[in-house]
Amino acid sequence: MLETHKVRLLEKRNVARDTIAFVMEKPANFKYAAGQYVSMIVPSLIKEGPAECMRSMSFATAPNEDVLIIAMRLGPSLFKQTLKDLPLGEEIELRGPIGHFVCHDGDEPAVFIAGGIGIAPFRGLILENQFHNWPRKITLFYSSKKIDDASFLTELKNIKHDNFQFIPIITREKNWSGEKEHLSEAMLKKYITDIKKPIYYIVGLPEMVMEVNYMLNNCGIDQENIRTELFTGY
Numbered sequence: 731m732l733e734t735h736k737v738r739l740l741e742k743r744n745v746a747r748d749t750i751a752f753v754m755e756k757p758a759n760f761k762y763a764a765g766q767y768v769s770m771i772v773p774s775l776i777k778e779g780p781a782e783c784m785r786s787m788s789f790a791t792a793p794n795e796d797v798l799i800i801a802m803r804l805g806p807s808l809f810k811q812t813l814k815d816l817p818l819g820e821e822i823e824l825r826g827p828i829g830h831f832v833c834h835d836g837d838e839p840a841v842f843i844a845g846g847i848g849i850a851p852f853r854g855l856i857l858e859n860q861f862h863n864w865p866r867k868i869t870l871f872y873s874s875k876k877i878d879d880a881s882f883l884t885e886l887k888n889i890k891h892d893n894f895q896f897i898p899i900i901t902r903e904k905n906w907s908g909e910k911e912h913l914s915e916a917m918l919k920k921y922i923t924d925i926k927k928p929i930y931y932i933v934g935l936p937e938m939v940m941e942v943n944y945m946l947n948n949c950g951i952d953q954e955n956i957r958t959e960l961f962t963g964y
């Protein structure tokens with residue numbers, strides 16, 4: 731049985747085009763691991779049934795932060811429209827935490843691969859690693875069509891840590907001097923010395939996750955070294 735937590739909405743922050751980070755209070759003694767998710771419920775929609783009132787949402791925060799953040803791409807659903815207009819101070823229900831999409835324990839390097847709003851759990855995982863000063867090396871490949879679509883871009887660029895390498899990929903922007911192509915074996919080898927060594931984590935829409943997983947398999951990466959989280963429902 732999942733625990734239900736009632737939390738107040740503290741802030742709504744625009745983190746990219748049509749993308750809002752909902753900042754919520756963290757209940758005392760609430761424990762979760764970076765990378766986990768919850769069932770997020772809008773109480774006023776409970777009477778409309780589960781398809782309207784709840785969605786699975788990953789924590790974009792690390793457990794050491796004193797608030798909870800959930801970032802989502804807006805859309806026309808009643809759930810998202812109601813949340814977008816929810817006044818600050820109103821209650822939201824969170825059921826969980828749920829899931830096993832957490833970072834491995836060992837010191838093997840981690841490669842995080844995010845598409846679009848799939849960046850959400852990685853923000854928490856990266857900040858957690860940085861907070862604890864863990865020796866694990868992290869490389870983040872984060873792909874968006876346009877610069878304005880990339881959530882937390884400035885924050886991620888500003889992380890200066892010896893163990894963190896950030897490669898934003900912007901595929902449809904004329905004035906972008908960084909990587910522009912989809913992630914490939916050649917790009918992996920450009921940034922990672924031994925591509926067989928890391929544990930790979932992929933988050934995004936199911937098609938994106940499956941394509942990247944297939945590409946990694948073709949590079950000879952063992953499936954047991956690949957962890958995935960599929961953002962279904964888009």
Ligand SMILES: Cc1cc2nc3c(=O)[nH]c(=O)nc-3n(C[C@H](O)[C@H](O)[C@H](O)COP(=O)(O)OP(=O)(O)OC[C@H]3O[C@@H](n4cnc5c(N)ncnc54)[C@H](O)[C@@H]3O)c2cc1C
Nearest residue numbers: 781784785786787788801802803805807850961962963964
């Ligand atoms: C593990 C996990 C983590 C996720 N994390 C994020 C995140 O951090 N940010 C983000 O933007 N998206 C996340 N998603 C996707 C999110 O749950 C929604 O599916 C997505 O945002 C689309 O919602 P919508 O209201 O815009 O779409 P809609 O088109 O309204 O919904 C898609 C369909 O799925 C149904 N549906 C979706 N979720 C549920 C549910 N929980 N219960 C019952 N029916 C449901 C809807 O009723 C509808 O039929 C995550 C998904 C998963 C599985």
